[in-house]
């Protein structure tokens with residue numbers, strides 16, 4: 297693949313982190329789970345799509361510590377301005393099936409915007425509190441300060457000497473943690489958008505400032521510090537793209553490494569195009585965030 301792209305490609309295999317089928321969310325849970333335990337909550341409420349990788353791994357972790365996991369989900373949350381992508385109903389299986397096996401309580405909502413889903417999550421938490429349950433709400437994708445902190449630590453693991461790190465970005469704490477770690481170095485972090493949300497760099501900056509308040513390194517990242525290209529989202533969040541499918545085939549054929557259709561295949565399609573036009577060059581790390589269970593649920597083409 298390095299020869300194919302004309303650069304020195306490295307791949308960080310977070311698809312192989314291992315816990316409950318692996319992926320980037322295992323890193324966040326390393327720090328989120330102690331917070332849940334310290335809170336004394338008996339129930340955790342989160343939200344996401346039905347094929348959320350975070351929900352799957354959170355559910356497995358909650359099972360281990362004896363906490364109930366409630367996931368307020370939609371089949372396909374979509375962004376208001378961009379509208380709902382045109383797609384046939386997405387089949388079950390993949391993460392939805394694993395979540396069921398792991399004992400997650402799904403509250404399935406009608407498809408709508410992310411903002412509506414966040415409200416429905418808060419309503420579900422309030423309803424349970426009113427019933428006397430102690431509840432902790434975990435934001436979508438585990439993108440709290442703890443989640444971002446885990447990817448700051450992950451950046452330390454990678455070390456220096458890369459011209460660029462390219463990864464998929466959606467709820468944002470993966471990109472925030474990496475960008476925070478590499479701030480002020482010669483390593484550029486590019487988070488390829490998997491959600492058509494041009495306003496996300498503001499959220500990324502807000503989370504980075506909260507991370508800095510906690511860590512105290514003094515790196516104050518503004519929205520402009522986040523490279524968040526929207527060019528490879530395809531039909532929309534959660535719907536496979538043709539370019540992603542081509543990227544999947546290329547990496548499978550040359551290296552035998554699978555990508556997932558919702559995140560990593562879109563990010564890798566971005567890397568392929570950015571290598572072709574010289575936007576990235578030299579020693580480049582593709583941060584493979586995992587997500588492979590959804591390969592067993594979604595159709596190949598959008």
Ligand SMILES: *Cc1c(COP(=O)(O)O)cnc(C)c1O
Nearest residue numbers: 349466467468470559585586587
């Ligand atoms: C959640 C997820 C991402 C995006 O990470 P964020 O921290 O939410 O931006 C990328 N790839 C996969 C496979 C994921 O599950």
